Amino acid sequence: MLREHYNIGVEATIDVLGGKWKPVILCHLKDNGTLRTSELKRAIPNITQKMLTQQLRELEEDCIIERIVYQQVPPKVEYVLSDYGQSLGNLLSTLCEWGEFHIEKMYQEGRDVSLEKQDFVHIPSNRQPN
Known part of the structure; x- marks a missing residue:
């Protein structure tokens, strides 16, 4: 396990929330609850699909959001703030x-x-x- 060294707590915050799109995505999830990828894309028209997918993956890896996959055809995926993300x-x-x-x-x-x-x-x- 790699250990990170931070000089001040805000550095850890920026590691998780840094960038142009993550706070925007999180605000939409906070305000609207569970959203599908297409709903997030409509809410954030200037983000590319590739960037949205990348940012969602990183937020999921940091346990800030949860990805909910429904086993149906066509596939359905939703995102929601995790309990940790709600903090x-x-x-x-x-x-x-x-x-x-x-x-x-x-x-x-x-x-x-x-x-x-x-x-x-x-x-x-x-x-x-x-």
Whole structure:
């Protein structure tokens, strides 16, 4: 068994949650419960299928999520936060909240930003009607 050495606890957190997509995936699972791969892909349109699969595998290896396989045709696979992964709930909520306030700050500075899902702030959508 390889032993890791960390200088500070946040290094271990970043080892597990680091990267662009893992926190996004985990927030969707936290907010929506059990999701299929296709539902996660729809919720995160900018992620490639390959990257989504890779990130899900890594989160499963770290025991943060559980992969539920149904023995049926066509095959059905779902993902859910594990009990251990649910311990990240407050951290994920805090990251989402801080992100919204950061986006609001950028908006107030006149930057062209938008936010689809808003729980803590209100930023008018800059989408043009069809």
